[in-house]
Amino acid sequence: MDFASVLNKSEPHQRTIIHLDMDYFYAQVEELRNPSLRTQPLAVQQKNIVVTCNYVARARGVTKLMLVVEAKRLCADLVLVNGEDLAPYRLMSQKIFDLLLNYTPDVEKLGFDENYMDVTSLVELRQAHAADAQFKPPVGHIYPADGTPLTACSCGCAQRLAIGTRIAQEIRDELHLRLGITCCAGIAYNKLLAKLVGSRHKPNQQTVLVSTYAEQFMRELNDLHSVTGIGQKTQTLLQEAGITSVEQLQNCDMDFMRKKFGFETATKLRDLALGRDASCVRPTGKPKTISVEDACKTISVHTDVTDKFRMLLKRLMEQVAEDGRIPIAIKVVLRKFDPQKKSSHRETKQANILPSLFKASVCAGETGVCKVQLADGALDKLLKIIMRLFERIVDLNKPFNITLIGLAFSKFQERKVGSSSIANFLIKKADLEVQSITSLTNTSLTSPTSESSPTAMSGDEAAFRSSPTTFKPSDQFYRRRATTASPVPMLLDNGSESAATNSDFSDFSETEVEPSPKKSRIGRVLVSKRSRLAGDVADTAADVASPSKLRVCDLRLNSRDSEKDFPMSPIAASTSGSSSAPRFRTIQPPNTLVNRIDGSLRFIPARTASRLSSNASSTASSPLPSPMDDTVSAPSTPTLTPALQEAAQAPSVGSATTEAATGDSLAHLACPAGVDAQVFKELPVELQNELIASWRSSLVVAAANAVEQATTSSGSSASADSSSNSSGAGGSSTTTQKNTLYRYFLRNK
DNA sequence: GCGGCTCAG
């Protein structure tokens, strides 16, 4: 049989993937922080290069990764903002991610400014339940641009993609309304194509791919490097093999390719060229590593190095504090410059560290909010470890040229008390009723002292780590290690031969590791201390074991873990009552996906010719009082209309398609009906999102009822009215009963 | 596991 023809079968078009790419992200965030920058040529600078710039600057010839001096020469009035501190960008990235999670748990981050979403199940729900959604035309640009309709492919993907474009538009509108962020979207049946097609029209536009045009679309790419997955090195290798274009790679001699690259790589490369990509959207969880680095002019003095590390460690700890987990490995990263070869390369060394270097402290006034900090005296201990690692890379007796220094934490251990849990918020602000409603058996808050107790712990860490066998399995740290770590490193503990290659404890044996006899004694002390945590651990286990409970802690796992532990289909995971949704970062009502239908359901009664449709404003303005402010990030109701007008972009494809879909669905985003606008405004943005989602699900039923009655009140005072009378508050009793969150924020009357 | 390399933005 013809094996090749099997391989050549092209992918089915069953999935609907959206790729979102924030426009000139760092510069856009800077514009939000300081709106007066929007009209000026703006570049974000790291060291002496421009890492990104806005479109005003691009019009003057400034590009990414251009030297600052050159950019200045091209554009004398270029405004430069230092972007070496990534904190504002990371924060905005997180807000975006959280907002996207309201649509589906299947969101994968790619860097700070891009996300993939698998909206297949959302689409299917709209197909099944939103009768009107099925015949709506797509929004935005279409590839190819010659008027070919999505129905050029007859496999059934056309309707799915059309719905996908409408979801993408809703998402982009909401991003703009709630965060002031503009972005591009690509919609296609796989990740590769969604990403690439989205970049056809920039900025602040979206494009969908007609499925049967995948190969042609790929051929139009400028070079191999623009295929995601083919990097600089691979492009060069292919070039050496005489392959310089996507078309050549599509038609390459596979026997030749397999000889040159091996079977796996060869097929993968050609598949990419053909636009084939079976990879799934893998929900992004907590990071596996947290790192900081600083490029620097050649450092050659020991004290300089120590100072640098001290600064880096401080920055690193800020992020670890936020993260809430405890790292048990640290890595030193250096970039060495070789004057002979006049090139640089990176070297790294890592070592395991003791959990007891960290403590969790409760922030004053913030009940239940825990932050991880360095334990007393741990700073110097860590710095010693770091310097030892450093000296394993650099011989201090010889001259050295270090052009970059970095630190990374990894091997994180989950802590129990989530720092940004919605439950904590509710427990703090609301009454006990909420707790009972949401079935919060929640994690009895661990006293910080019982966990860290710096005084008694000091000096004991080494023993704790060196003799695992003396600990009970109930110890939360060892439970982790037992399953995740090989026992071998433990045994190597004091092994001298391991010093060169194996990190672990040998690195700080002098300061930390006690001689063997002493270990067991200290071990016993620790056992007694830690046994107090046993109840806690049991609680957690019980929580996890009970799938029907609403999990409100940070349960979003590393993507691998979640794949393994919860191999549910997306739709099952999201709709089943037992969702308990470990993949959701925050509470998702059981009918989360359904509630998203409301966007289309509600189009039924409130449809009027929108004044937005003809409005073509291209200048983005921040609709929010201060999108960068952590505490206040929603607009108050009355300010909406101008924001919406700006939210509605001017698509070059028929204005009829943009229409009110964006407008009237968004009019409600400002503040759910019946909720005090002031109160709402004060809520954290995450909670606002929750509330809106919750509120929307009440609208689904309301809208469904409206359909049944088949009576549409004349669309008189369109959106503002429909929100207040939509009975989200009291009218539709069934929904409000079931929706946990929303009703607790309704005004008391 | 660790460290180097490649990929991504």
Add this chain to the structure above:
DNA sequence: AATTCTGAGCCGC
């Protein structure tokens, strides 16, 4: 010749 500051995955040892 990469230039920044990240984060992930693969590969050989």
